[in-house]
Amino acid sequence: MKKLLMATAATALMSTAAFAGGHGADIKIGIILGFTGPIESLTPSMGDGAELAISEVNDSGLLLGGKTVEGVRADSTCVDAAAATAAAERLITSDGVKGIMGADCSGVTGAILTNVALPNGVVMISPSATSPGLSHNNNEDNGLFFRTAPSDARQGVVMTEVLMDQGIMEVAVTYTNNDYGKGLADSFQAAFEAAGGTVTINAAHEDGKADYSAEVGALAAAGGDRLVVAGYVDQGGSGIVRAALDTGAFDTFHFPDGMISATLIENFGSEIDGSSGQHPSPSDELAAAYTALVDGAFDATSPFTPEAYDAAALIMLAMQAAGSEEPGDYKDHVMAVANAPGEQIQVGELAKALQILADGGEVDLVGATNVELVGPGEAAGNYREVGFDGGAEVTVQFR
Amino acid sequence: MEPLNALIVLLNFVIVPATAYGAQLALGALGVTLIYGILRFSNFAHGDTMAFGAMATILFTWFLQGAGVTFGPLPTALLALPVGIAATAALVLITDRAVYKFYRAQKAAPVIYVIASLGVMFIMNGLVRFIIGPNDQRFADGERFIISVRTFKAMTGLDEGLAIRTSQGITLVVAIIAVALLFWFLNKTRTGKSMRAFSDNEDLALLSGINPERVVMVTWLLVAALTTVAGVLYGLDKSFKPFTYFQLLLPIFAAAIVGGLGNPLGAIAGGFVIAFSEVGVTYAFKKVLGYLLPETLKPDGLVQLLSTDYKFAVSFVILVIVLLIRPTGLFRGKSL
Numbered sequence: 109m110k111k112l113l114m115a116t117a118a119t120a121l122m123s124t125a126a127f128a129g130g131h132g133a134d135i136k137i138g139i140i141l142g143f144t145g146p147i148e149s150l151t152p153s154m155g156d157g158a159e160l161a162i163s164e165v166n167d168s169g170l171l172l173g174g175k176t177v178e179g180v181r182a183d184s185t186c187v188d189a190a191a192a193t194a195a196a197e198r199l200i201t202s203d204g205v206k207g208i209m210g211a212d213c214s215g216v217t218g219a220i221l222t223n224v225a226l227p228n229g230v231v232m233i234s235p236s237a238t239s240p241g242l243s244h245n246n247n248e249d250n251g252l253f254f255r256t257a258p259s260d261a262r263q264g265v266v267m268t269e270v271l272m273d274q275g276i277m278e279v280a281v282t283y284t285n286n287d288y289g290k291g292l293a294d295s296f297q298a299a300f301e302a303a304g305g306t307v308t309i310n311a312a313h314e315d316g317k318a319d320y321s322a323e324v325g326a327l328a329a330a331g332g333d334r335l336v337v338a339g340y341v342d343q344g345g346s347g348i349v350r351a352a353l354d355t356g357a358f359d360t361f362h363f364p365d366g367m368i369s370a371t372l373i374e375n376f377g378s379e380i381d382g383s384s385g386q387h388p389s390p391s392d393e394l395a396a397a398y399t400a401l402v403d404g405a406f407d408a409t410s411p412f413t414p415e416a417y418d419a420a421a422l423i424m425l426a427m428q429a430a431g432s433e434e435p436g437d438y439k440d441h442v443m444a445v446a447n448a449p450g451e452q453i454q455v456g457e458l459a460k461a462l463q464i465l466a467d468g469g470e471v472d473l474v475g476a477t478n479v480e481l482v483g484p485g486e487a488a489g490n491y492r493e494v495g496f497d498g499g500a501e502v503t504v505q506f507r
Numbered sequence: 508m509e510p511l512n513a514l515i516v517l518l519n520f521v522i523v524p525a526t527a528y529g530a531q532l533a534l535g536a537l538g539v540t541l542i543y544g545i546l547r548f549s550n551f552a553h554g555d556t557m558a559f560g561a562m563a564t565i566l567f568t569w570f571l572q573g574a575g576v577t578f579g580p581l582p583t584a585l586l587a588l589p590v591g592i593a594a595t596a597a598l599v600l601i602t603d604r605a606v607y608k609f610y611r612a613q614k615a616a617p618v619i620y621v622i623a624s625l626g627v628m629f630i631m632n633g634l635v636r637f638i639i640g641p642n643d644q645r646f647a648d649g650e651r652f653i654i655s656v657r658t659f660k661a662m663t664g665l666d667e668g669l670a671i672r673t674s675q676g677i678t679l680v681v682a683i684i685a686v687a688l689l690f691w692f693l694n695k696t697r698t699g700k701s702m703r704a705f706s707d708n709e710d711l712a713l714l715s716g717i718n719p720e721r722v723v724m725v726t727w728l729l730v731a732a733l734t735t736v737a738g739v740l741y742g743l744d745k746s747f748k749p750f751t752y753f754q755l756l757l758p759i760f761a762a763a764i765v766g767g768l769g770n771p772l773g774a775i776a777g778g779f780v781i782a783f784s785e786v787g788v789t790y791a792f793k794k795v796l797g798y799l800l801p802e803t804l805k806p807d808g809l810v811q812l813l814s815t816d817y818k819f820a821v822s823f824v825i826l827v828i829v830l831l832i833r834p835t836g837l838f839r840g841k842s843l
Contacts, residue, residue, distance in 0.1 A: 321524030
């Protein structure tokens, strides 16, 4: 058995080495996503999005005087920090990647950043990690970490604006008891109170439980004009809404991204008329442009694939702006190519951007998600504000 | 009017929901306690048997709805209940033949039964998910409310509303009927008496000519009926999702143990103790006190003993206290 294991390991080692040797690209970019694990249904399209940007740059032949780029995929597993760290370590030491498009889930992203990217000085741009804990406001990341998905702290601010615009100053909050729910509820409470509103209660609920009358009883006693449900529509979130409607505790609700889904309408129909919500989403025009560029090669509407395209594009444009593929050189140019001033670059116009940068000009990547990096290098995010009317979900506006 | 408003708030958010939840737990705990009293083991597959019974009923309800049969203002599922019970009875009898009978012949220790029932639990778990899938299923129809908040307010002119759902009313009525039937059966019929004798002293019962296989079979039939009724009522009141039935196992066992395992009366009391403590201890009394106290004494805080995060801790603290102080439960357990 031991021999068999040794032989397998040796073969695996040799074949990776053979693979590595077989590729002739000048620059490698790591694509670390959870190709196995809880979000394995989303990651193939995300990887394809990043590779779409890479092939667009390769076809132009304009990057750093005609260098070619190759994406190297690795598995983050989404949940196993040790496996993700090992995968990233391999990408950097044996494949020699110059930047990482990834990782996906917030937990493993933080692990890769502190254990691998920081010590090796490699730039990471995550398309989907949204935890407020990843905002490095004091430069703990040496300017190496960016994300094209907005932090949930940002969603808290957007939520506050949506509610305040409707004149709602007092709300009760319930959240699903995990990192997502707690992070979102806390950031919302901070933003809402800073804007002069009152959060009467901020209470957790567990998913998949038998009975929610105790939770709704407490929420009702605290009162408020609206109930904010930071949960999952397939889990306890719907149970809370059901119980709140039946007891007459609340008539209208506010739903963040975990609750916005066709299931919500299916479950409650016109009972939630007058409620509001928001979720991160590029505008319809941007989504249409991206779908046209993808042209059926993969599912362009799958979550976070536009963000992945933009993340990979940012890495390569920053290299061009710096005139070097070394992370230490180009990390300072990521914000510049993402934001104004400069020529606006739509999806499919990466060749134009590379030419402008080569000529010494400036670009502002709009890309697939209208990228705008704020604060410590994270997307400002575009949110779709939704309302509920006549048993249907309607788009109010984009924020 | 103020004390009346306080009472309505308390009814709407504590008493009505806790009573319905308590009745569901009591029906579940009755099944657990019957199995413990007669077959002498803790059946971990109970929650998933409930899920199976509810699933069979839901499938037949859909068939009835498809055929255009309804039950007026009451949910169609009540009509489908006998079919669900029959399907569940078949399943538990097959399980008994295939699994438990073997251990009975060997006179296996209770812990072996428990582990075997754990295996049965996983198989039933898979079976239910395989047939109906892991997602939420809605099958309630008919009138949703006996009285809704809006009509109550219009009727009484009070500031606070009271809602009583049809499913809550049905839960209570059906639970009372089921319990009455069960007690009549155990105390008045020959088979019921032989079951109690078997539970009291197995050897003596065998000596006096009671057929053990028959007692076991009748027990399983009763359990099938109780679990299916409990599962369907729970599904009507909340929603059907296999995973929540698995989660129900803990409060049901807590209820059965608090009441005294093996004692049917205890199971009912235990169900209500657990339900009322889960809802009552974590309830925020701000509104109620706001109505009762004079203006100057109105509370600013929530007046909540424990945050709702701890509601499961509440039932287990009660469980631990009962086990420490009165290990046989509130009502003396271990015999029917």
